[in-house]
Amino acid sequence: MKKKLASLLVATMSVGLLAGCGGSSDTAATQAPAAASxxxxxxxxxxxxxxxxxxxxxxxAASGDVITVGFAQVGHESDWRTASTNSVQAALSAENGIxxxxxxxxxxxxxxxxxxRNFIQQGVDYIVIDPIVSTGWDTVLTEADDAxxxxxxxxxxxxxxxxxxxxxxSEFTNEGLAAGEWLKEYAADKGISEINVLxxxxxxxxxxxxxxxxxxxxxxxxEGWNKxxxxxxxxxQDGGQQVMESYLKSYAGQFNVxxxxxxxxxxxxxxxxxxxxxxxxxxxxxxxxxxxACKAGLQDVLDGKINADFQCNPLQGPDCLNIIQKLQxxxxxxxQTFMAEPWYVSEDNLTSITYTNNxxxxxTEDLVHVDQSVVxxxx
Ligand code: AHR
Numbered sequence: 001m002k003k004k005l006a007s008l009l010v011a012t013m014s015v016g017l018l019a020g021c022g023g024s025s026d027t028a029a030t031q032a033p034a035a036a037s038x039x040x041x042x043x044x045x046x047x048x049x050x051x052x053x054x055x056x057x058x059x060x061a062a063s064g065d066v067i068t069v070g071f072a073q074v075g076h077e078s079d080w081r082t083a084s085t086n087s088v089q090a091a092l093s094a095e096n097g098i099x100x101x102x103x104x105x106x107x108x109x110x111x112x113x114x115x116x117r118n119f120i121q122q123g124v125d126y127i128v129i130d131p132i133v134s135t136g137w138d139t140v141l142t143e144a145d146d147a148x149x150x151x152x153x154x155x156x157x158x159x160x161x162x163x164x165x166x167x168x169x170s171e172f173t174n175e176g177l178a179a180g181e182w183l184k185e186y187a188a189d190k191g192i193s194e195i196n197v198l199x200x201x202x203x204x205x206x207x208x209x210x211x212x213x214x215x216x217x218x219x220x221x222x223e224g225w226n227k228x229x230x231x232x233x234x235x236x237q238d239g240g241q242q243v244m245e246s247y248l249k250s251y252a253g254q255f256n257v258x259x260x261x262x263x264x265x266x267x268x269x270x271x272x273x274x275x276x277x278x279x280x281x282x283x284x285x286x287x288x289x290x291x292x293a294c295k296a297g298l299q300d301v302l303d304g305k306i307n308a309d310f311q312c313n314p315l316q317g318p319d320c321l322n323i324i325q326k327l328q329x330x331x332x333x334x335x336q337t338f339m340a341e342p343w344y345v346s347e348d349n350l351t352s353i354t355y356t357n358n359x360x361x362x363x364t365e366d367l368v369h370v371d372q373s374v375v376x377x378x379x
Contacts, residue, residue: 070119091317176215240268
């Protein structure tokens with residue numbers, strides 16, 4: 001760690017961690033709605049962060065005294081992940097005074113722990129982690145804390161340690177709840193009285209999988225839907241295709257809803273259903289629900305292949321930069337920041353949904369009817 005930064009960082013970490021233990025951050029955690037952020041939404045903070053390069057960072061860049069950041073990324077399993085990597089690499093750039101050391105952990109939790117330990121040994125100034133799974137973190141985060149290195153968590157959550165300075169990501173349970181509420185209202189509107197659903201879940205133990213399953217299952221229970229099966233496709237297209245091929249053998253003619261926990265799994269499920277001659281999407285026999293809302297996913301919504309797609313926003317690079325700049329300037333940072341995330345639909349029969357979110361608040365949120373301009377603007 002650069003000497004001139006060290007004392008500032010120690011002081012800042014103390015402030016940040018104290019703030020994280022206090023009422024305001026806990027309030028932020030429990031009160032933030034699905035489509036709201038404790039800070040500016042990503043697009044706004046992208047501009048703000050890019051434009052507002054702090055004096056400290058400018059000075060550091062000019063003097064060659066760069067800030068070193070280690071980023072332990074999940075892997076490269078999806079379109080979402082590519083967008084996430086690009087976003088972080090664009091924001092934590094040399095021109096912003098940052099030397100970014102990037103490790104693709106290829107969805108291997110042990111490799112991710114090793115990567116973080118390597119960053120600690122190197123004495124980087126900050127560590128950014130997108131945790132593959134939500135538990136098993138306390139020991140290594142304690143090591144980072146002992147070394148005086150602030151840890152920033154993005155996207156997925158760490159659920160068994162609070163030894164990080166700040167997290168920015170998605171409210172995955174709200175994504176699952178929104179999908180459940182949409183299906184309930186869509187089925188009622190279409191006169192569909194029986195729901196037999198197959199779920200292709202994401203990486204087991206990731207907070208994205210846990211939250212989406214938890215939220216959707218609340219509706220399975222309250223509505224008396226029949227969940228025939230849930231197997232992991234590991235957030236990949238191949239995984240989605242393999243699980244769907246297996247479902248088509250085991251549950252032929254028994255299901256009318258498929259929930260894929262990300263777009264790439266949906267692409268694989270679509271290939272499997274096409275090969276089996278099963279119709280899906282608008283006017284089909286199977287309602288297809290997905291998460292992420294990447295550009296290719298929204299193209300499928302526009303084409304009527306995916307009925308509804310619940311966005312998970314991967315553009316956290318600018319927020320990361322903003323957090324680092326604030327820490328550099330000795331400012332407080334929020335313990336949690338929720339990304340703004342809209343919900344997208346293929347048909348215009350429903351324009352909004354009202355549901356009780358994970359914070360216990362009744363919220364009404366718009367459904368975005370996808371047209372070409374929506375696809376063009378997607379990540
Ligand atoms: O953690 C975010 C999830 O991980 C996205 O839904 C998925 O596409 C990615 O692989």
